Amino acid sequence: MKPPAIPHAAKSAILLAFVLLLAACAGTPLRDVTDPDAPRALPATSNVAVSWSDPAGFSDLRRSTNRWESRRGDWVRDLAAYVQQSVARALPPGERAEVTITDIRRAGDYEPWHGPQMNDVRILRDIYWPQITLELRRTGADGRELEGGERVLRDPAYLTSGVRSPRGNEALYYEKRLVDDWVRREFAAR
Numbered sequence: 001m002k003p004p005a006i007p008h009a010a011k012s013a014i015l016l017a018f019v020l021l022l023a024a025c026a027g028t029p030l031r032d033v034t035d036p037d038a039p040r041a042l043p044a045t046s047n048v049a050v051s052w053s054d055p056a057g058f059s060d061l062r063r064s065t066n067r068w069e070s071r072r073g074d075w076v077r078d079l080a081a082y083v084q085q086s087v088a089r090a091l092p093p094g095e096r097a098e099v100t101i102t103d104i105r106r107a108g109d110y111e112p113w114h115g116p117q118m119n120d121v122r123i124l125r126d127i128y129w130p131q132i133t134l135e136l137r138r139t140g141a142d143g144r145e146l147e148g149g150e151r152v153l154r155d156p157a158y159l160t161s162g163v164r165s166p167r168g169n170e171a172l173y174y175e176k177r178l179v180d181d182w183v184r185r186e187f188a189a190r
Contacts, residue, residue: 033076034061042080047091050084052076052101059105059131066110069120075172079104082176083134090187094141102150103133107158107174129156130174136186151186153178 032038033055041051055061055076064070080101087097107130108122131154138147155161158174170176 031074032071033073034071039077042077042084045084045088047096048084048088049096049098050080050087050101051099052080053103055104058103063105064110065112066119069110075106076101076104079132079172079175079179082172083179086179086183087187090183092187095146096139098137100135101132102135103131104175105129105131106172124159126156126159129154129158130178132175132178151182153182155181 040054041049044050055071058076061067061070083099083101087099091097106122107128108124109128110119110121111123112119114121114123131152133150133152135150136148137145140146155174155178158177
């Protein structure tokens, strides 16, 4: 049995739709966190400024078994925005905070030995815990420095610590949980 012939007009319409789809995709660049033209800071709010060093040096990219996939997306900016919002909510009135993210290792890693169909899937295991290193400078309403220095946020037991919440499927869930725990400790009532 021979398949039905597709009319010439239908072939032309399909080809045109395909070409337009390719053109639309070509105009949308893939996000790359290591792009030298990408911003390295968020617009400062009235009391919180967040910046980050070059993501190309972050552990997540240097140690990844799939560096191309690790570079994709806006995950550094998204995590920085979460830090900014969390600190802004917890910071006492009149105080300011400057946070510089110096290293990020996200939860999980790529395991290429599972085959090409799993090449872009982050596998969560105890050996791939999240860790964020940052510099904090906190000043009072009078402008004098209250606290400062490096903070290393990590949770080697990230898969078993804490209760899974509905947010568990959210992007950067474990990294955001690190930030939440740090903000609670760092900005607790004095």
